[in-house]
Amino acid sequence: MATEYQDHTHCLEMFQKLSEYIDGELDHVTCAEIEQHAENCVACFSCLQTLKRTVAICKNARQKPVPRELSQRLKEIIQNLPETTSP
Ligand SMILES: [Zn+2]
Structure with a gap:
């Protein structure tokens, strides 16, 4: 694994998917x-x-697979990520 500069813009795009x-x-x-x-x-x-x-818990509970609340929480996690600095 190479030590790559973490691009959190990519993270945000990923989280949308x-x-x-x-x-x-x-x-x-x-x-x-x-x-x-x-x-x-x-x-x-x-x-x-x-x-x-x-999602596994939600499926067990027979709810919708991905609650809207969850994606909101994911966005908050991304926003709270520590800033990475390029070398
Ligand atoms: Zn990422």
Whole structure:
């Protein structure tokens, strides 16, 4: 794994697709992009894990897969990410 400069703009774009990703509505290429990004981005990785867990709970509770509240929370997590500085 290379130490790459973390581009949180990419994170935000990714998060906008996450609900579709979780719902299985995305094509394979986009899914792969998300997974690849999550592998290199700790913040997105942990969010993805949390999201998957939450979705599993919601499905067990027979609610809608991704509550609107959740995507709102994800945005807050992104906004609270520590600033990364390029070398
Ligand atoms: Zn990210």
